[in-house]
Amino acid sequence: MxxxxxxxxxxCEYSQISTRSSTPMETPYKKKTSKKRKWEIFPGRNxxxxxxxxxxxxxxxxxxLTLVLILVTCGLFxxxxxxxxxxxxxxxxxxxxxxxFLFVLGTLLRTSFSDPGVLPRATPDEAADLERQIDVAxxxxxxxxxxxTKEVVINGQTVKLKYCFTCKIFRPPRASHCSxxxxxxxxxxHHCPWVGNCVGKxxxxxxxxxxxxxxxxxxxxxxxxxxxxxxxxxxxxxxNALKDSPASVxxxxxxxxxxxxxxxxxxxxxxxxxxxxxxxxxxxGSWSSKRGKDNYNPxxxxxxxxxxxxxxxxxxxxxxxxxxxFVQSDTPQLAPPTNGITMYGATQSQQxxxxxxxxxxxxxxxPSSSSRAASQ
Amino acid sequence: MQGLxxxxxxxxxxxxxxxxxxxxxxxxxxxxVFIQRxxxxxxxxxxxxxxxxxxxxxxxxxxxxxxxxxxxxxxxEAEKIGGxxxxxxxxxxxxxxxxxxxxxxxxxxxxxxIAKYIQEQxxxxxxxxxxxxxxxxxxxxxVIEISIxxxxxxxxxxxxxxxxxxxxxx
Numbered sequence: 001m002x003x004x005x006x007x008x009x010x011x012c013e014y015s016q017i018s019t020r021s022s023t024p025m026e027t028p029y030k031k032k033t034s035k036k037r038k039w040e041i042f043p044g045r046n047x048x049x050x051x052x053x054x055x056x057x058x059x060x061x062x063x064x065l066t067l068v069l070i071l072v073t074c075g076l077f078x079x080x081x082x083x084x085x086x087x088x089x090x091x092x093x094x095x096x097x098x099x100x101f102l103f104v105l106g107t108l109l110r111t112s113f114s115d116p117g118v119l120p121r122a123t124p125d126e127a128a129d130l131e132r133q134i135d136v137a138x139x140x141x142x143x144x145x146x147x148x149t150k151e152v153v154i155n156g157q158t159v160k161l162k163y164c165f166t167c168k169i170f171r172p173p174r175a176s177h178c179s180x181x182x183x184x185x186x187x188x189x190h191h192c193p194w195v196g197n198c199v200g201k202x203x204x205x206x207x208x209x210x211x212x213x214x215x216x217x218x219x220x221x222x223x224x225x226x227x228x229x230x231x232x233x234x235x236x237x238x239x240n241a242l243k244d245s246p247a248s249v250x251x252x253x254x255x256x257x258x259x260x261x262x263x264x265x266x267x268x269x270x271x272x273x274x275x276x277x278x279x280x281x282x283x284x285g286s287w288s289s290k291r292g293k294d295n296y297n298p299x300x301x302x303x304x305x306x307x308x309x310x311x312x313x314x315x316x317x318x319x320x321x322x323x324x325x326f327v328q329s330d331t332p333q334l335a336p337p338t339n340g341i342t343m344y345g346a347t348q349s350q351q352x353x354x355x356x357x358x359x360x361x362x363x364x365x366x367p368s369s370s371s372r373a374a375s376q
Numbered sequence: 377m378q379g380l381x382x383x384x385x386x387x388x389x390x391x392x393x394x395x396x397x398x399x400x401x402x403x404x405x406x407x408x409v410f411i412q413r414x415x416x417x418x419x420x421x422x423x424x425x426x427x428x429x430x431x432x433x434x435x436x437x438x439x440x441x442x443x444x445x446x447x448x449x450x451x452x453e454a455e456k457i458g459g460x461x462x463x464x465x466x467x468x469x470x471x472x473x474x475x476x477x478x479x480x481x482x483x484x485x486x487x488x489x490i491a492k493y494i495q496e497q498x499x500x501x502x503x504x505x506x507x508x509x510x511x512x513x514x515x516x517x518x519v520i521e522i523s524i525x526x527x528x529x530x531x532x533x534x535x536x537x538x539x540x541x542x543x544x545x546x
Contacts, residue, residue: 318487
């Protein structure tokens with residue numbers, strides 16, 4: 001039968017859709033020939049380790065320096081100063097030092113290794129849909145189109161959303177594109193070379209905890225190394241004390257120079273958290289009253305306490321880039337116009353029926369069901 | 377293609393058209409509609425409830441709006457800043473965030489509920505109308521992607537009539 005033949009022919013061309021996975025048209029017929037995980041084809045400039053579980057920026061040299069500085073200083077402290085202090089003062093000192101050290105290390109690794117909130121790039125269909133909307137909005141393409149922006153009113157403030165040419169998306173508010181990592185990051189704060197990663201929505205609290213605990217650790221070590229030297233000099237004199245414990249000198253120097261920058265940074269980020277701003281926004285002065293009388297931060301919750309709680313104890317959003325997932329080589333896409341299917345909604349009425357080459361011989365160009373029925 | 381004259385094979389197709397199985401064998405992707413995010417209340421996850429014109433002939437406005445509103449409610453629940461989230465945050469901080477290795481965050485639990493809800497909506501409401509919703513998490517929480525399928529099979533079923541009438545409208 002005419003219809004039966006056409007059906008069986010068409011069946012071979014179609015891909016199946018399954019509701020189990022939310023990506024439609026997963027074909028079980030086609031075997032997954034490549035068992036690649038998504039991190040292997042990730043378009044940004046990131047490095048992945050442990051099968052995609054660890055994610056860092058491309059330049060990690062300074063991160064290793066941070067790690068070495070912390071490990072060496074703490075190592076020297078526990079080896080040379082703690083025995084003396086534990087005996088002379090109290091054994092609680094190395095215990096507190098140990099706890100602080102582990103917390104610092106934990107938060108550092110968490111900041112460096114986690115996904116800061118990278119926004120995945122647009123799928124081809126999404127990008128095409130956006131392009132179409134922008135073309136419609138822009139009108140004629142006879143001249144060079146203006147930069148693509150979209151304005152949105154958030155809690156009374158007008159915010160401009162910019163179009164990212166690399167990721168082909170309109171960046172959500174507070175997102176920014178990191179040129180070093182080549183990714184758009186949600187609630188982008190800054191790219192920190194010391195932790196070897198961007199600081200964004202998902203790892204900001206870890207970063208803050210890291211610099212806060214590192215401030216305490218630095219001050220702690222500095223204070224107790226000085227105490228150690230002083231106690232020794234009471235016994236043997238200052239120069240002898242230095243000779244007996246040379247490591248202490250190195251520790252004091254490292255801590256002295258670190259304490260200014262780290263404590264300063266902690267103070268700065270405490271201010272940012274309490275006013276719910278990102279470093280990016282603060283530097284640009286986005287919500288500064290200098291810009292205008294009515295300029296205020298639309299994201300702030302109103303009081304310092306709520307802002308702090310929201311930033312540090314709020315819910316942790318999930319990673320949007322499924323690093324460990326498998327690449328689905330057969331995700332369906334709307335075929336480009338040359339194949340027949342077009343995506344232009346305005347002219348959909350006519351063109352949606354010019355679906356494929358094999359179809360055109362059976363299907364008339366006009367959606368006339370009666371002629372189809374008649375041809376049977 | 378939109379055979380209004382039901383034939384013998386059409387009858388089989390008609391009864392099974394509700395089923396996603398049939399949608400697999402007979403439909404092809406015609407268009408995709410993207411429901412964008414609504415940023416008017418800040419950066420919390422919320423989607424626009426504006427009814428897209430491409431779906432006018434395919435699904436009732438109220439059903440669509442219900443789906444989007446329910447999804448918005450789920451996301452609001454996930455991102456709610458309150459007692460439970462503070463507890464989770466403080467506990468996590470106290471354990472140096474190691475607790476995340478063994479415990480699922482509230483957000484992840486709600487995401488699972490969302491995935492289940494979308495699957496249920498697809499099976500009950502959208503697939504019989506030749507539509508399929510993609511979970512926003514697979515599109516970076518930027519859009520709700522609704523795929524519109526053009527029914528190539530000559531299904532003249534009454535419940536498939538929404539797709540038939542949709543096709544004739546084009």
